[in-house]
Amino acid sequence: MEERVWVKDFFDRWTRRGIARGQDEAFYAVLRRVDEKTLRVPMDIIERQMPQDREEEALLQLWRAWNQYLAGDKIGAKAVVKHTRKALARRPEPYLFLGIMALMERQRGIAWKMLSRANRLDGGNQQITLLIQRFGIRQPPVLGFLDRAHPINVFLGRWRHRLTASG
Numbered sequence: 001m002e003e004r005v006w007v008k009d010f011f012d013r014w015t016r017r018g019i020a021r022g023q024d025e026a027f028y029a030v031l032r033r034v035d036e037k038t039l040r041v042p043m044d045i046i047e048r049q050m051p052q053d054r055e056e057e058a059l060l061q062l063w064r065a066w067n068q069y070l071a072g073d074k075i076g077a078k079a080v081v082k083h084t085r086k087a088l089a090r091r092p093e094p095y096l097f098l099g100i101m102a103l104m105e106r107q108r109g110i111a112w113k114m115l116s117r118a119n120r121l122d123g124g125n126q127q128i129t130l131l132i133q134r135f136g137i138r139q140p141p142v143l144g145f146l147d148r149a150h151p152i153n154v155f156l157g158r159w160r161h162r163l164t165a166s167g
Contacts (some may be wrong), residue, residue: 006134007100014127027059027093039066058087062097069101077101092118096120096128103135104151109148112138150157
């Protein structure tokens with residue numbers, strides 16, 4: 001599947017901007033062990049890590065939720081990630097995971113919100129910016145006085161897309 005390629009590529013390249021090398025050691029040790037074919041991390045690698053504090057434990061919980069998501073429990077995994085947002089206030093990782101999950105489900109609006117939030121929290125991280133750009137820039141609603149999700153805007157937006165894509 002094509003999504004495996006861009007997810008693995010992002011995981012291979014991503015590090016937090018300005019983070020010291022020794023910080024979040026457990027999280028990054030797991031990050032480097034994402035399997036290329038399944039995108040999972042072996043649970044024994046996650047369990048072998050020795051978190052130094054509650055924040056690092058919450059970061060490891062994100063990897064457990066990631067494996068849970070890939071195993072098919074999408075709702076449960078997202079609930080776990082949303083719960084970790086409280087423990088990881090002002091950190092981009094929960095928003096990254098939610099954004100990637102939304103992209104995998106082709107929920108571009110949600111992905112845009114989550115990845116943009118992660119990018120703001122990480123000071124304009126180049127890898128997050130590249131990930132957002134990979135999926136294009138959202139056009140403004142055709143009728144600005146209506147909500148983006150209004151059926152008229154949805155119809156006109158699709159029509160505009162067909163016209164510009166074919167030309």
